Amino acid sequence: xxxxxxxxxxxxxxxxxxxxxxxxxxxxxxxxxxxxxxxxxxxxxxxxxxxxxxxxxxxxxxxxxxxxxxxxxxxxxxxxxxxxxxxxxxxxxxxxxxxxxxxxxxxxxxxxxxxxxxxxxxxxxxxxxxxxxxxxxxxxxxxxxxxxxxxxxxxxxxxxxxxxxxxxxxxxxxxxxxxxxxxxxxxxxxxxxxxxxxxxxxxxxxxxxxxxxxxxxxxxxxxxxxxxxxxxxxxxxxxxxxxxxxxxxxxxxxxxxxxxxxxxxxxxxxxxxxxxxxxxxxxxxxxxxxxxxxxxxxxxxxxxxxxxxxxxxxxxxxxxxxxxxxxxxxxxxxxxxxxxxxxxxxxxxxxxxxxxxxxxxxxxxxxxxxxxxxxxxxxxxxxxxxxxxxxxxxxxxxxxxxxxxxxxxxxxxxxxxxxxxxxxxxxxxxxxxxxxx
Numbered sequence: 476x477x478x479x480x481x482x483x484x485x486x487x488x489x490x491x492x493x494x495x496x497x498x499x500x501x502x503x504x505x506x507x508x509x510x511x512x513x514x515x516x517x518x519x520x521x522x523x524x525x526x527x528x529x530x531x532x533x534x535x536x537x538x539x540x541x542x543x544x545x546x547x548x549x550x551x552x553x554x555x556x557x558x559x560x561x562x563x564x565x566x567x568x569x570x571x572x573x574x575x576x577x578x579x580x581x582x583x584x585x586x587x588x589x590x591x592x593x594x595x596x597x598x599x600x601x602x603x604x605x606x607x608x609x610x611x612x613x614x615x616x617x618x619x620x621x622x623x624x625x626x627x628x629x630x631x632x633x634x635x636x637x638x639x640x641x642x643x644x645x646x647x648x649x650x651x652x653x654x655x656x657x658x659x660x661x662x663x664x665x666x667x668x669x670x671x672x673x674x675x676x677x678x679x680x681x682x683x684x685x686x687x688x689x690x691x692x693x694x695x696x697x698x699x700x701x702x703x704x705x706x707x708x709x710x711x712x713x714x715x716x717x718x719x720x721x722x723x724x725x726x727x728x729x730x731x732x733x734x735x736x737x738x739x740x741x742x743x744x745x746x747x748x749x750x751x752x753x754x755x756x757x758x759x760x761x762x763x764x765x766x767x768x769x770x771x772x773x774x775x776x777x778x779x780x781x782x783x784x785x786x787x788x789x790x791x792x793x794x795x796x797x798x799x800x801x802x803x804x805x806x807x808x809x810x811x812x813x814x815x816x817x818x819x820x821x822x823x824x825x826x827x828x829x830x831x832x833x834x835x836x837x838x839x840x841x842x843x844x845x846x847x848x849x850x851x852x853x854x855x856x857x858x859x860x861x862x863x864x865x866x867x868x869x870x871x872x873x874x875x876x877x878x879x880x881x882x883x884x885x886x887x888x889x890x891x892x893x894x895x896x897x898x899x900x901x902x903x904x905x906x907x908x909x910x911x912x
Contacts, residue, residue, distance in 0.1 A: 479715050480523040481549025483542050483580075484560040485572065486848035487855050488873075488893040489705065490527030493560045494865040495874035496708035497523055498724050501717035506863040506876070508855050510544045517552040518862070522717065524549060529852035530576070531566060532624050538572040539579045546583055556699060557584060558711070562848070563593045563600040563704035563872075564614060564895060565607055565632060566625040567639065574639025577702050578646065581676060584699040588671040590651070590691060591636065594682035595706035597871040598896060601683040605650045606630045609895075618742040619895075621805045623812065624821060624849065632679045640677075649675035656680060656687045663694035677702070685709060705872055726866035726877045729888045729909045731841025733796035735902050738828050738850030739894025740801075740808050747846070748802045751902040758798040761827055763811040763820045772799070772827040773834045780838055796906060799831050802846070825849055829857035836882050844890045844905050851891040860889070869905045870897045 480502070484490035487508065494504045502522040507515075510526065517524060526545040530538035546557055559580055567573045581589060594602045599610040607630050609617035614630040629635050637648045649670040655662050663680070670678050682688050685706075692710025695701050712718075735751070737744055752758045759779055761772050776799055801824040803811075811820045832843065832854040845851045863876040866888075873892045881887035890905055898904070 477553030478517060478522065478524060478549065479554070480556055480558060480711060481546070481552070481554025482523060482525040482558040482560055483545045483549070484525055484527050485531040485538070485576070486529060486562070487527045487851040488848045488891045489560050489562055490525045491863065491865065491874055491876055491891045492872040492893060492896070493558070493705040493708055494525045494863075495868055495872065496705045497525075497712060498865045498874070499719060499868065500709050500712040501719050501723070502712045503723055504865050506865065508860055508863065510541050511548045513548065515548070522712070522715070524552070525560070527855070529849070529856070530572060531562070531848065533572065535571045535575050539575050542576045543579055543583060546580055556701065558708075559700070559702045561593060561702060561704060562893070563595040563598060563706065564609060564619045564627060565593045565635060566619075566622065566627065567635070568625055569638055571639050573702070574636055575641070577677065578641060578644065580700055586698065586700040588667050588675065588698070589677050589700050589702055590667065590680050590695055590698070591632070591677050591702040592680040592682050592688070592691065592707060593632075593704035594688060595704045595872065596682065596684050596688070597706070600704060600706070602632065602679065602681050603653060603683055604681065605633045605679045607632055623740055623808050623817065636677060636679065646676040647674060648677045648679060649673065651678050651680040653681040653683065656682060656690060660690050660693035663691055667694065682706070689713070724865065724867050724874070726864065726875060726888065727886060729842050731885075732835070732839045733842040733906050734835045734840045735796055735798040735800075735844040735846065736828050736832050736835070736850065736854060737798065737800040737802045737846035738824055739847030740803055740805070741894035743897060744802050744846050744894045745804065746899045747897060747901045748798065748800050750899045751798050754903060756798055756903070757795065758800065761799065761801045761824065763801070763815060763823050766823045766827050767815055767819075772831050776831050776834055777838070796842075796902070797835075798902060799828065801828060821849065825853040829853040833857050836887060841882060841885060842888045842906060842909060844892060844902060846892045847894045855891070858887070860887070863889070867908060869908045870901060872896045875905075875909050
């Protein structure tokens with residue numbers, strides 16, 4: 476089957492976010508977790524494939540290699556456009572990985588000009604005069620400045636992306652201003668052509684409302700490469716004559732135990748954890764320092780589940796979700812990193828939560844919410860979830876998905892939530908959405 480669109484996401488929550496947007500706009504989408512093998516066929520009856528990678532914070536060479544292998548597979552199956560999906564907060568470091576991966580994809584596709592925008596107005600991410608806003612705050616003034624892995628201290632996307640490009644290649648970053656975007660697809664394309672003739676390779680595109688992204692999608696219809704958050708996806712299916720179709724988001728009925736695994740330390744997720752606990756939910760906290768000292772997280776979770784099942788804890792395992800979290804306040808994260816080092820602290824938490832997720836599924840959990848991009852990647856890999864069917868949206872950017880091959884063939888409903896996404900009651904409401912669907 477020939478694909479209409481091939482997507483590469485730099486983390487697992489971002490992949491489901493993008494797939495959700497495409498499904499809502501009318502595309503039939505399958506998410507493949509990890510680089511497809513060269514001989515793997517494209518799934519039947521679909522319009523787009525989203526390849527989910529755990530490459531946002533990987534070493535640059537590894538991120539580039541995985542992205543290129545994925546891109547070659549997508550192009551081999553006919554995808555005329557590649558969509559490199561990055562976070563709506565442009566999460567990266569001075570070394571990358573957005574710039575190096577984007578440059579590698581330019582080399583592969585021969586793209587002469589590449590529009591770049593992380594804008595996602597529905598979730599409060601907008602770009603104005605080349606600067607990224609989170610709600611009413613500049614990115615650099617938002618809680619993202621304290622991100623434990625990719626602290627974002629500069630809101631000027633032209634400057635951020637330019638710093639990540641290889642100086643030896645002398646590629647430059649320009650900008651498509653809000654006034655040009657408001658002029659519609661023809662004016663945007665004219666500006667992109669002007670930038671290309673001026674020697675620019677990348678163009679940061681302003682967008683403060685959904686119609687701006689739809690205009691950009693129309694302007695980019697014939698381009699081989701775009702770099703964007705999930706917001707741009709609202710306009711791309713229309714380039715192929717597709718329209719929203721609620722049937723495409725239906726999943727098999729859900730059952731089994733429910734659980735939440737949370738590793739994100741974002742402000743949004745901290746509020747969600749507090750809300751869940753405030754409602755009386757069963758919650759178990761994992762601490763990096765305790766894990767380093769030998770705490771067994773799986774034993775801790777197993778004991779809690781046994782207490783519920785035997786009546787020593789009054790909460791009902793069949794209906795009430797259990798929350799296992801390493802989510803912490805910035806000062807607690809900083810303390811753990813000071814003692815253990817940033818990489819070891821993060822690795823301990825990721826590994827522990829991935830093992831917890833596997834233990835929960837083994838104990839009968841069939842409805843699982845995972846919060847945090849790195850945590851989601853670790854859990855998906857540990858559970859061996861190769862393909863996900865995209866279902867109903869819980870909150871903007873976060874859908875329920877279904878992995879039919881998981882749990883010994885029973886199937887697993889899973890929601891992979893970016894740390895920054897979701898309402899304060901997300902952990903409680905997510906399961907209501909699945910039951911209603």
